[in-house]
Amino acid sequence: MLQTLYIENIAVIEKTSIDFDEGLNVLTGETGAGKSIIIDAINAIMGQRTSREIIRTGEKTAFVSAQFDNIGSAAASKLEELGFEAGDDTLILQRTLNINGKSVCKINGRPANVSMLRAVSQSLINIHGQHESYELFSPETHIDYIDSYGGCDELLNSYKEKYNEYKILQKKLNQVNTDESERLREIDLLSFQTRELFDADVQPGEEEELEAERSALMNFEKIFSLLNKAKIMLEGQDSNGGIEALDVASNAVRSASEYNGEYSELAEGLTDIYYNLRELAEGVNDAIDNLESDPRRLGEIEERLDLLNRLTRKYNCSCDELPSLAEKMQTRLEELINYDKNRDELDKACAKAKKDALDAAQRLSARRRKTAENFAARVRDEMSFLNMPNVTLVPSFEVCELGAKGVDKVELLISANPGETPRPVAKIASGGELSRMMLAIKTVLASSDKVDTLIFDEIDTGISGSAAEKVGLKLREVSSSCQVLCVTHQAQIAALANTHLLIEKQFENGRTFTQVTKLSREGRVRELARIIGGVNITQAALSHAEDMLSGH
Incomplete structure (x- = not known):
């Protein structure tokens, strides 16, 4: 679960450290106090896209750190997959935001990147934003x-694998089924190009060898003069x-060594x-004898180098790459010439891939149809x-063409009142009904969700009274199996919290600051009274707030 969130220079928050607890944690405050900034900071640590405008005015960097304790197996596996150690079930994610738009990320103190934060956090936190209900x-x-x-x-991953294979083959088949005139034009062009390249018969390293030989022929007189x-x-x-002279010197030292043996080694050297x-001198003589001035050969080399230069410029590659290019062109030419055979083979492969994808889609569809009624029933109960x-x-099912999610078009139809025909959500659901429907869905999915922390940002939009209390009770129920953080404006929900922030x-020295305080029971009574009655807190509001807390 999320144990501690440390925020520095995010919007109006200069520095704050927030400790969360198990169960239901609620965050309340005046409109504009900075509740949404807490969610923005959590989004940042989750690797979400973050604007540099979030950095506090006058500062060059902002920093967010989140400590998670008792992380689940899914998060531990993802860490291992990314090359990090989970340690003693404690995980620290950190992100520094720079005014230049760049980020510095760390996982347990080791360098990471934004995509790694995003991958790990998916197994840690699920945020339900205040506008997500409109999904x-x-x-x-x-x-x-x-x-x-x-x-x-x-089943879905298996289907996607087969569907992607089918789409790749379908694309190849479409490429094969190009216009006949275009195919013939390409055959004509490739025939000329492959003939040109194979006739040239370019060899690896040939250009360097020819340039060395040309240099020798062009500088014949200089070479002869220097060797001579x-x-x-x-x-x-x-x-x-x-x-x-060296022979005379050698003989002289050898004679001296006859009188003094110390000079023997020098004489031998x-x-x-x-x-x-003498051997090197013979080599120089041989080199002079082998020197030739061959204008005809020089002309042949110049002509060959000119051809290689034209080919490399024409095909935009190096000389050594020309042979492999010729082979690729020849392969493509054979494919075009053997068009009918290749097309038939590709057509069969594509048809098989489509059948495999359809079979996988049908298995997936069967699971969905079996699941949908039970899912809808549980959401109805919630x-x-x-x-x-x-x-x-x-749940309404329609069969559609193969797509990224199979052959099903699924829509949940709703009727909020007796006797009404279920219709699309967008046509009849109010804002309050949307919020409750999304909470019901989240509650049902919580059992299959692998994350340890659920965050609800103003899930109470459009509801009040007893409905708000019911939402609070449902959040309290969900918090029995995972940590829940909830930003709320409803006293009925705040009264049910295990921890109230x-x-x-x-305002200080002309600047705005946001402060986060964990409330005692007395503090909770006053905050509930403020939510109930506004700025002027009456004794009646305080008594009502006390009753709300005592009732839970």
């Missing part, structure tokens, strides 16, 4: 509730070259150098408890 207006979301309740993940200079320095014009130098005793909820706005 019920979109029938496309109804199928997701049934899939979640029915545990359809495995080396020969003269080694052998001399007629005599007295370097080799002869000079002798070795003499023979090595809505009845939430002061909608005459509600009717009917007050969000207050204060």
Whole structure:
């Protein structure tokens, strides 16, 4: 569960640390006090997209840290999958927001990124925003509730795998079924290009070898002059070259060693150098003898390099890539020439993939239809408890073409009053009915939800009186199996909290600050009285607030 939330420089919050408890935690306060900022901070730590405008005026960075204790197996598995250790069932997520739009993220002190925060937090927190109820207006979301309740993940993933395979093959088949004139035009072009490349017969490393040979031929006179200079320095014009001088020096030291043995090693070294130098001199002579000035060969090289240059520019690749390009073109050409055979094979593969996808979709549909009635019945029961005793909820199924979610078009039809025909939610549900319907759905799904913390941001929109109390009782019931955080304006809901947090706005030195306080019983009485009676708290409001707390 979410144990501690630390916020720094988020909107009007300079610094605050909020400790949450098990059960139902409610957050109350005046409109504009900063309750939504707490939700924004939690969204930030969950890796959601966050505007830099959220950073407190005058500051360059903002920081959010969340500590979770006793994390579930799903979160631990996700951490392991991402390369992090869960430790002693404690998890700390951190995110620093910079004014330049960049973020620095950490998981248990180790560097992470926003997508990692998002992946881990999906197993930790589920936020129901104050506008999320309006998702019920979109029938496309109804199928997701049934899939979640029915545990359809495995069937849905299996279907998606087969559906994606079918779509890939279908795309290839559509490419094959191009206009005949376009196919013939491509055959003509590829025939010319492959012939051109195969006739060129470019070899790996050929360009570098030709450039080296061209350099040697173009600089024949310079090379000859330099090698001849080396020969003269080694052998001399007629005599007295370097080799002869070294021979004289070697003999002199050898003679000296006859009188003093200490010079023997020096004499042997000079002798070795003499023979090595003679061998090198012979190499220089061979190099001079092998030198050739061949204008015809130089012309052939220039012509070949010009061809290679034209081909690399034409096909926009390096010289060494030309052979593989020719092979690819040849493969594509053969596919086009063998059009009928390839098309028949692809057509069969596509038909099989479609059948496999349809079979998987039918299995998924069967599970959904089996699940839907039970799901609707349970949601009806929850809505009845939430002061909608005459509600009717009917799952409507239509068969559609293969799509990302199968062959089902599902919509939950509702009737809030006896004798009325169930109709689409968007046509008859009020704001209060939407809020209660969404809470009923969340309650039913809570048993299959793998997260430890549910957050409701103003779930009480559009309701009051006994209906609000029923919503509070339902939130209290849900909080028995997981931690619940709820932003509310209803005293009936706040009175049922296990932990009550007050969000207050204060002004200091011309600046606005938000403070979060965990209320004692006395503080809760005054806050409930404020919610009931407004700014001027009367004794009657205090007595009523005391009764509300005592009643729970």
